[in-house]
Amino acid sequence: MSLFKKFAFLWSYSLLAVIVGTYYLFGPDWVVAGILYTYIVIPLLDLVSGNDRTNVSRDRYDVVVNDSYFDALVYSFVYLHYALIAWGCYVLIAGGLTVWQQLGLIYSIGIFGGGIINVAHELGHRSSSTAQFHAKAALLSVCYMHFIIEHNRGHHVHVATPVDPATAKKNQTLYAFWMQTLVGSYRSAWQIEKRLIQRQGYAVWSRHNDMLWFAGLPILFGTFLTVEFGFWVGYIPWIVPIFFFSQSLIAILLLESVNYIEHYGITRREVSPGQFERVNPLHSWNASQLISNLVLFQLQRHSDHHAYAARPYQVLRHFDEAPQLPFGYALMILISYIPPLWFRLMNPRLERWQARAFRAEEIARAVKQFA
Template identity: 40%
Template sequence: MPTPSPAGAQRWRDPRRYLWLLSPFFAFAAAWHLVNFWRSGAEFWLWLLPSVMYGVIPTVDALLGPDTRNPPDGSTTALEADNYYRAIVVAFIPFQYAATIIGCALAATAPLSATGWIGLVLTVGGINGVAINTAHELGHKRPRWERWLSRVTLAPVAYGHFYTEHNRGHHLRVATPDDPASARMGESFWAFLPRTMIGSVRSAWHIERGSLAGRGLPAWHWRNEVLQAWAMTLVLFGALAWAFGPKVLLFLAVQAFYGASLLEVVNYIEHYGLLRAQRPDGRREPCNVTHSWNSSHVLSNLFLYQLQRHSDHHAHPGRRYQALRHFAQSPQLPSGYAAMLLLAYVPPLWFRVMDPKVLAHYGGDVSLANLHPPRRSALLARYARGGG
């Protein structure tokens, strides 16, 4: 449970206050590494950020473990009102755009080997994938300018429909079979990826079409937020192709796909196998802190604005990242997202680690989980026999 409010909680000071700067620094480092490659031609600069993402962060998370401390209850109002935390989120965006523009210049002009080109894609696509998390934080907030910046942040990764589908689709249908962003027990990441990518586009379009129809407007109207978001990407990619030549369009497309896949592997992790129970009237129970996998591992949370405290986020979507809480009753991941995504890439290892955790969460009754339809019968038979 969240920490009770002690005396003097209003004066509580966040011990990680300056460590949150790691997230915009990560974007700055991407742009800096690209400039260093431009100057030196040494391709190891293109592999530093991927090495941090896939090597350093998982290792440090494992060494430090989780930090389950919560802000005292009486401190959260002042904590959320502190504009310092908002400025940290916004600071990510100019460095993200700088990395994208420099990456395009390198893709168009630099003599890259095959491994260098892959490193460039991983660096730029990695930053734009992490930027989706920046867009996620901004997109849930009330001020219109923050929500507008959310869509600006999504333009380089060509995933602007996420703004609509996530806020008005995923949060309503999370942990149900109807949600394209909720992975099912027994479903590999590689099966989930096309299902969620296609399903999220369909969902966003259906949501906007219905919203516009309610106002007496056609789907292909300039007020369609999905079309607005895609138009931002077309303008950005068109400007970059004009500046650096049409060959950058292939680079932009590949880095965008990789960046979007980072979002979707995180989606895969966040709700794998979890299911909101169906009530007698056929409706699903309200979403609560048991319907998202939680992680309070330190370094991943500092880079991702505490996205890993996902249980509290779904229970309170408007809560700002610095005030999100750890709940002991939420299902807990064995590590942070940086390590879990590596596990998700290898389905046999993922199933070996996570399926028993889903089963334990439901007290051994696998029928209570969100099961992948092609494997439903096999899972029910396997765990009914007590199989591991």
């Protein structure tokens, strides 16, 4: 990895700088700056900067993996998000914002919260207790703690199969997918946790059930925020819980929109009843736009992540063979909000992928037959 790219990951802080900086530099009318930056500026920067298809060389792999600089970046975001939530509460109470300005600020912070789920996603795949703690703390801040159960033990096992609630089907709209994944992922996480604690000999409705903690802790934190700011102003500031749970919902829907575009229509071949081929770089949509990948800690190199879930973000690889999205995630999310436009753009690409996968399957069968 070049020194330029290493320090270019500092661009990941840009959204936070935009949200807070524009408020103090230009006033409350610019609380929508985070929205404009995400959905207009970043796609334009992607267009200007082009694609990044470079990979870390084998001889540099260990050095880059063990560089604590990359860890410091992702860990810092957990604390910054809690600070941003506290700052948001303060501005919403004392800033004299109009209703539209309040909505703009809440939505901007919610977008940053979507990035926090990505940070939790990165840390949640690491085995250390420190990483696991910070992953759960990050998910607590957006009321999505069951994600760490379902994503690691559910989605990564069943991705690109009919039983995965986080894999969108061909011609399924984003809005139908939201219902599928929000309900299905929670149900899956509950069943996974239920089986785990029953194997350990504990009752489902007991303190050993993480799902119960994951449901209660965000409510307790929202209550804590409300009480603390209530002591400060001398009344119950209802804007605080409205803000906290609203930014959480925005973050969750943003995360699930990313799931939609990452796995739209992709399926793995069923090799025997209920058994599917191993996940490989053909089984996720990827995007190589430079700025988007810097902001998202290379989440767009999603195929490599699914093939090697423990691989840290800084060494995720680009594969030319992986199906490629035409734009970075931000613009693709906007397109997904308009189903006819999404289908027109993505279905031909999906059909080309399906034909390619079918040809690969035919070749594999032929090789096996004459081996």
